[in-house]
Amino acid sequence: xxxxxxxxxxxxxxxxxxxxxxxxxxxxxxxxxxxxxxxxxxxxxxxxxxxxxxxxxxxxxxxxxxxxxxxxxxxxxxxxxxxxxxxxxxxxxxxxxxxxxxxxxxxxxxxxxxxxxxxxxxxxxxxxxxxxxxxxxxxxxxxxxxxxxxxxxxxxxxxxxxxxxxxxxxxxxxxxxxxxxxxxxxxxxxxxxxxxxxxxxxxxxxxxxxxxxxxxxxxxxxxxxxxxxxxxxxxxxxxxxxxxxxxxxxxxxxxxxxxxxxxxxxxxxxxxxxxxxxxxxxxxxxxxxxxxxxxxxxxxxxxxxxxxxxxxxxxxxxxxxxxxxxxxxxxxxxxxxxxxxxxxxxxxxxx
Amino acid sequence: xxxxxxxxxxxxxxxxxxxxxxxxxxxxxxxxxxxxxxxxxxxxxxxxxxxxxxxxxxxxxxxxxxxxxxxxxxxxxxxxxxxxxxxxxxxxxxxxxxxxxxxxxxxxxxxxxxxxxxxxxxxxxxxxxxxxxxxxxxxxxxxxxxxxxxxxxxxxxxxxxxxxxxxxxxxxxxxxxxxxxxxxxxxxxxxxxxxxxxxxxxxxxxxxxxxxxxxxxxxxxxxxxxxxxxxxxxxxxxxxxxxxxxxxxxxxxxxxxxxxxxxx
Numbered sequence: 001x002x003x004x005x006x007x008x009x010x011x012x013x014x015x016x017x018x019x020x021x022x023x024x025x026x027x028x029x030x031x032x033x034x035x036x037x038x039x040x041x042x043x044x045x046x047x048x049x050x051x052x053x054x055x056x057x058x059x060x061x062x063x064x065x066x067x068x069x070x071x072x073x074x075x076x077x078x079x080x081x082x083x084x085x086x087x088x089x090x091x092x093x094x095x096x097x098x099x100x101x102x103x104x105x106x107x108x109x110x111x112x113x114x115x116x117x118x119x120x121x122x123x124x125x126x127x128x129x130x131x132x133x134x135x136x137x138x139x140x141x142x143x144x145x146x147x148x149x150x151x152x153x154x155x156x157x158x159x160x161x162x163x164x165x166x167x168x169x170x171x172x173x174x175x176x177x178x179x180x181x182x183x184x185x186x187x188x189x190x191x192x193x194x195x196x197x198x199x200x201x202x203x204x205x206x207x208x209x210x211x212x213x214x215x216x217x218x219x220x221x222x223x224x225x226x227x228x229x230x231x232x233x234x235x236x237x238x239x240x241x242x243x244x245x246x247x248x249x250x251x252x253x254x255x256x257x258x259x260x261x262x263x264x265x266x267x268x269x270x271x272x273x274x275x276x277x278x279x280x281x282x283x284x285x286x287x288x289x290x291x292x293x294x295x296x297x298x299x300x301x302x303x304x305x306x307x308x309x310x311x312x313x314x315x316x317x318x319x320x321x322x323x324x325x326x327x328x329x330x331x332x333x334x335x336x337x338x339x340x341x342x343x344x345x346x347x348x349x350x351x
Numbered sequence: 352x353x354x355x356x357x358x359x360x361x362x363x364x365x366x367x368x369x370x371x372x373x374x375x376x377x378x379x380x381x382x383x384x385x386x387x388x389x390x391x392x393x394x395x396x397x398x399x400x401x402x403x404x405x406x407x408x409x410x411x412x413x414x415x416x417x418x419x420x421x422x423x424x425x426x427x428x429x430x431x432x433x434x435x436x437x438x439x440x441x442x443x444x445x446x447x448x449x450x451x452x453x454x455x456x457x458x459x460x461x462x463x464x465x466x467x468x469x470x471x472x473x474x475x476x477x478x479x480x481x482x483x484x485x486x487x488x489x490x491x492x493x494x495x496x497x498x499x500x501x502x503x504x505x506x507x508x509x510x511x512x513x514x515x516x517x518x519x520x521x522x523x524x525x526x527x528x529x530x531x532x533x534x535x536x537x538x539x540x541x542x543x544x545x546x547x548x549x550x551x552x553x554x555x556x557x558x559x560x561x562x563x564x565x566x567x568x569x570x571x572x573x574x575x576x577x578x579x580x581x582x583x584x585x586x587x588x589x590x591x592x593x594x595x596x597x598x599x600x601x602x603x604x605x606x607x608x609x610x611x612x613x614x615x
Binding site: 035039040041045060061062063064065069072073075076077078079080081223 | 408409470471473474478479480481558559561562564565566571573574575
């Protein structure tokens with residue numbers, strides 16, 4: 001019994017020491033490793049394996065489920081990631097907090113493959129810190145068998161006929177964007193009176209909403225638990241592609257959210273050269289096509305189009321038309337107003 | 352007649368409680384064999400999800416991480432927790448009362464505060480996040496559980512047994528291994544099992560302190576929610592459940608077997 005009792009701490013000590021030092025051994029002149037922190041189902045392992053074969057750079061990657069989780073990790077200053085993929089408004093916050101570093105464009109030879117119209121966005125003018133990775137829209141996915149007429153307005157999410165059959169994203173800014181647009185305002189409106197009206201609208205909607213959910217919305221729609229779901233294009237497109245007779249995705253006429261996730265390199269990353277190599281790899285024609293064919297989100301990579309499954313390119317739920325994109329706006333960081341909005345959102349959800 | 356009625360009502364209430372406790376687990380196991388990808392409907396028996404699970408590198412990697420973390424945490428927390436319980440039960444030192452009170456803090460403190468505090472601490476000392484920081488965090492909140500359970504076991508401890516052993520010529524080490532430890536072993540094992548289960552399914556603290564390559568099973572499952580739970584998750588949960596139940600059965604068998612100290 002004594003022997004086992006003593007063996008445990010010794011073994012634990014050895015493995016702890018091994019784990020502590022494991023990461024440190026990598027840093028040399030040659031960067032043989034890249035540590036990635038990314039949304040789930042956003043970076044196919046097969047592609048990373050191809051990158052490893054091509055460059056000899058090994059990868060390790062972990063997943064996060066919200067921009068805020070990413071922010072928290074980077075703020076600790078000891079996260080050790082070399083590449084992250086925050087959404088638009090979070091890029092702005094990360095820049096302001098000096099948590100990401102400027103990109104070295106000379107190391108990204110495939111930069112020219114990116115479509116101009118997705119560059120130079122308000123959250124990072126001139127793309128000093130970020131480059132677009134994938135993009136999409138926020139709209140409505142619905143069950144055509146249960147919703148008789150084609151949906152073309154956010155109004156339908158406030159229709160008592162569908163009470164208890166509606167799902168909203170559990171996302172304050174997306175919810176307010178809907179209410180504000182129905183009021184004829186922009187989704188980024190800062191007018192207190194408009195925000196007050198939006199709050200009242202969302203409060204009145206609450207009894208009709210079956211669930212507020214940002215993770216599982218596509219499955220909930222698919223399984224028939226709701227008939228109308230606000231949601232992100234990629235996941236809803238997946239549901240529609242499986243059963244186009246039964247489901248449809250639409251960006252309502254009032255307009256929706258255009259979102260864009262960008263690749264960034266955290267400040268103090270230990271393998272910046274490897275991270276640049278990986279970014280360059282993803283912007284290649286072949287890897288870019290493989291990426292879209294696997295994850296079913298739209299890519300700003302122009303040269304990748306040739307290799308992308310035509311049925312994906314022509315699917316407007318995945319690749320929105322120019323007309324649709326013209327109606328959509330990025331969510332902007334509202335600064336101090338976020339706190340006020342947060343209070344209203346809590347009020348709505350708590351009532 | 353009325354006594355019979357009461358007994359039946361109690362039996363029904365007990366049955367309902369057990370159904371309430373175990374129905375979700377039974378459904379999870381059942382659906383891990385479901386042919387349908389959507390988890391809501393039954394479409395026939397399949398082992399497909401177990402096959403896919405074995406080729407899902409990410410999921411397997413996270414299972415391995417969870418087992419390493421839970422294993423090392425259990426070993427370390429059990430040793431330190433038991434030592435702490437012994438010191439608190441028997442030691443006479445300055446600050447003993449305060450130490451005892453502080454023991455309960457990690458149990459009471461909200462996990463989110465614990466996670467945030469640990470992350471700040473690691474940041475302040477410049478300790479790079481990794482699997483090791485996850486283990487450190489788990490050990491930090493687990494020691495208290497073991498100490499509290501073992502401390503309870505020590506309350507009714509008859510010290511004359513140890514004195515008798517000393518009288519009969521045993522050294523201090525011999526007394527500990529052949530008298531003290533066997534007597535408190537049920538408490539130590541219970542504490543270890545408790546810590547193992549807490550560690551293997553911890554999400555909140557882990558999500559704060561996990562570093563590169565340190566995604567544990569709960570983190571992996573939670574991030575998979577983003578694209579929907581596949582039956583693979585049910586399959587891995589079922590396997591994990593089987594391992595845990597096996598551990599508990601083995602531990603109970605070991606406890607029932609007469610130990611060297613039982614004859615005293």
